[in-house]
Amino acid sequence: MTAWEGGSIRVGLVADPGVPTEIAERLAEELPDELRDKVADVDWQVRASSEGLPLSEEGTIEIAAKASEMGRSDRWDLLICLTDLPRIDPAGTVVAEADASSGAALASVPAIGSIRLLPYARRVVVHLVGLLARESLRLTTKGDYHAGAWGVFGTRVRQVPSHHEDIDANLVLPGRLGRMRLLFGMVRDNRPWRLVLGLSRAVAAAAGTAAFGVFFPSIWTLSDSLAAPRLVLINFFAVAVMAGWLVVHNSLWERPGRSAGVHKTRIYNAATALTVTVGVICMYALLFAVTTLGAAIVISPEYLGTQLGHPAGALDYLGLSWLASSMGTVAGALGSSLETEAAVRRATYSRRERERRERRRREQQESRQV
Incomplete structure (x- = not known):
């Protein structure tokens, strides 16, 4: 040398x-x-x-x-x-x-x-x-x-x-460490937090439904009667419904094809599921913060206490916002139906990932035609 x-x-x-x-x-x-x-x-x-x-x-x-x-x-x-x-x-x-x-x-x-x-x-x-x-x-x-x-x-x-x-x-x-690093790296590159800005109709539907919950006393009393574990379960259900709907309705899930084996398809689908879920969680967190602020501004503690039958505190406002945000997230799933598939993909994937998935879709369509 x-x-x-x-x-x-x-x-x-x-x-x-x-x-x-x-x-x-x-x-x-x-x-x-x-x-x-x-x-x-x-x-x-x-x-x-x-x-x-x-x-x-x-x-x-x-x-x-x-x-x-x-x-x-x-x-x-x-x-x-x-x-x-x-x-x-x-x-x-x-x-x-x-x-x-x-x-x-x-x-x-x-x-x-x-x-x-x-x-x-x-x-x-x-x-x-x-x-x-x-x-x-x-x-x-x-x-x-x-x-x-x-x-x-x-x-x-x-x-x-x-x-x-x-x-x-x-x-x-x-091994598994390599696959986990790749998975989280793909999710990071997809930047799932952009989902909040990319799905305007879904966010509008979620915000409108959450506002409905803030203004209706029946939602106040319902949230007051629910224990924290049940609110957590409702929260998980709402996030799962919206994430699942986005994946299924917009055909984001892939099947193994000629150019992609099962192991590749699995890692891509796992990245899709995690990207969408993190994006929905980001939307939920923003919705929860805005709903909590709105409830604190609109509803006085005295009036809320009158409706609940006991003095209202910070936990009552958080419980109300928690339930209203979960309702809004489910409604956001329906609102996402108004988005075009291209808009969902722009909000969910990086440019390179969109190119790759478009190529895979064309290959799958060609294979079905053959």
């Missing part, structure tokens, strides 16, 4: 819009010093750019072709792509894949995780740059990038041969 005899090494970070781009822009500032310290003491130049990485017919990203394109146009020595596309391999959850012959690698942001994303992404990218610098540029590096395992996530990330002919090696998280 000879030392690098060229000038500076130029590393390009190309990222999908959204979370991957945010990470790439932060890393571009930090990586030169990190690479000098951990990979090789040479002049590193790192630049980040944002663009939608194209998907092939198989739903993958061809990093060798992307490296060739970027090398001709921007003269990068090494290329690292950051995508929000989840990758699953028989060996486990694919964190990254590298192609030494083209000097390119691809890191899957959802597989990196959902918490402490920037530090973990930094470790992944530093590892990939070191591996490519050693194999592609024949650079003498400080680390051993052929280690059989690599500790990053509190477990061991394995470097295994790839089943794809254009990829030299995959970095995978095996």
Whole structure:
């Protein structure tokens, strides 16, 4: 292995819009010093750019072709792509894949995780740059990038041969831990809290029904008669009804097809269910806060106490808002029927996830026609 005899090494970070781009822009500032310290003491130049990485017919990203394109146009020595596309391999959850012959690698942001994303992404990218610098540029590096395992996530990330002919090696998280990290990473990338803003008709129906509960004394006395465990049960029921209705009514659930095995379909469906549920919980929390504030403003404690037959306190207002919000959430499920399926998908999925699901739907329709 000879030392690098060229000038500076130029590393390009190309990222999908959204979370991957945010990470790439932060890393571009930090990586030169990190690479000098951990990979090789040479002049590193790192630049980040944002663009939608194209998907092939198989739903993958061809990093060798992307490296060739970027090398001709921007003269990068090494290329690292950051995508929000989840990758699953028989060996486990694919964190990254590298192609030494083209000097390119691809890191899957959802597989990196959902918490402490920037530090973990930094470790992944530093590892990939070191591996490519050693194999592609024949650079003498400080680390051993052929280690059989690599500790990053509190477990061991394995470097295994790839089943794809254009990829030299995959970095995978095996077992349940890898699948759980991927699942929560996919949910984070989908940003389920956007459901509140994306489903305007459903939110309006929920708010209107919750307001009905605030103004009708019969709801006051009913909430006062219900114990906290029953209110919790009603709460869970309301969230489950709306989440289930959104998934079923808008055909968000997938079936295994020709290009997706059962294990892939399961992780995608689990991410869908969790994304929608978290989004509905966010809507419920907002509805509860607004309902509680409205009840405190509209209903005086004296009048509420007169209706309940005992002095009214803060717990009575919370119980009233709790029941009214649960009623509103169920009504929100019906209101969501007025939303278009495209609106629900925009509110529920990232752009990459919507593209992938549209491709899967077309494939399923073609298979049924055959």
